[in-house]
Amino acid sequence: MTIAENLQHIQTKLPKTVTLVAVSKTKPVNDLKQAYEVGQRIFGENKIQEMAEKREEMPKDIQWHMIGHVQSNKVKYMAPFVSLIHGVDSLKLLQEINKQATKNNRIIDCLLQLHIAEEETKFGLDEQELNELISSSEFAAMQNIQILGLMGMATFTDNQKQVKKEFTHLKSIFDTLKAKNPVHCNLQTISMGMSGDYQLAIECGSTMVRIGSSIFGGR
Numbered sequence: 001m002t003i004a005e006n007l008q009h010i011q012t013k014l015p016k017t018v019t020l021v022a023v024s025k026t027k028p029v030n031d032l033k034q035a036y037e038v039g040q041r042i043f044g045e046n047k048i049q050e051m052a053e054k055r056e057e058m059p060k061d062i063q064w065h066m067i068g069h070v071q072s073n074k075v076k077y078m079a080p081f082v083s084l085i086h087g088v089d090s091l092k093l094l095q096e097i098n099k100q101a102t103k104n105n106r107i108i109d110c111l112l113q114l115h116i117a118e119e120e121t122k123f124g125l126d127e128q129e130l131n132e133l134i135s136s137s138e139f140a141a142m143q144n145i146q147i148l149g150l151m152g153m154a155t156f157t158d159n160q161k162q163v164k165k166e167f168t169h170l171k172s173i174f175d176t177l178k179a180k181n182p183v184h185c186n187l188q189t190i191s192m193g194m195s196g197d198y199q200l201a202i203e204c205g206s207t208m209v210r211i212g213s214s215i216f217g218g219r
């Protein structure tokens with residue numbers, strides 16, 4: 001199947017309330033253009049330099065999402081244009097995003113990444129760290145960031161029960177946080193679900209799926 005066919009196939013399976021981020025990391029600009037031609041406007045990349053380079057070559061009405069782990073010293077390269085940063089998992093990183101957003105005279109939308117998987121290697125905050133961050137005076141002082149929601153990655157396993165448990169956990173953390181109505185937050189987005197598990201993620205309350213290989217093929 002072509003990229004256009006893959007995209008259209010996935011679109012038919014997504015409820016209207018779920019936003020599709022086409023994860024184009026490692027893929028050539030030509031592949032992104034094929035997705036663009038059939039209407040895709042949100043692309044996800046996991047390396048800042050690669051995202052900035054592709055942006056130069058692509059139409060200007062694209063929303064670029066940073067979905068990977070972000071190094072603080074590289075935030076400045078995406079601060080002028082990034083539309084949503086999914087993987088924010090420390091106060092220090094958020095402070096750097098706020099600083100660079102201020103320099104660019106804009107507010108940068110972010111998701112806080114929660115650690116919901118069993119694997120040790122995946123980045124993210126636990127619920128207590130999330131609450132500490134949100135209620136800190138440093139967080140309150142930031143004026144150029146907005147938290148739109150949470151992001152999480154499930155354990156890489158065939159065990160659907162396990163994955164479902166982790167997605168449900170993220171959804172419940174989101175609901176609890178939303179009920180507190182914290183400062184600098186406009187909570188509406190739960191970014192969870194990839195090629196292998198997005199249908200389950202949607203059943204568990206995802207509002208944004210990040211899909212790469214099912215659109216563009218394996219990497």
Ligand SMILES: *Cc1c(COP(=O)(O)O)cnc(C)c1O
Binds near residue numbers: 068194210
């Ligand atoms: C690569 C990546 C994806 C997409 O993974 P696929 O399995 O190819 O759909 C989603 N989220 C993050 C954070 C990624 O790094």
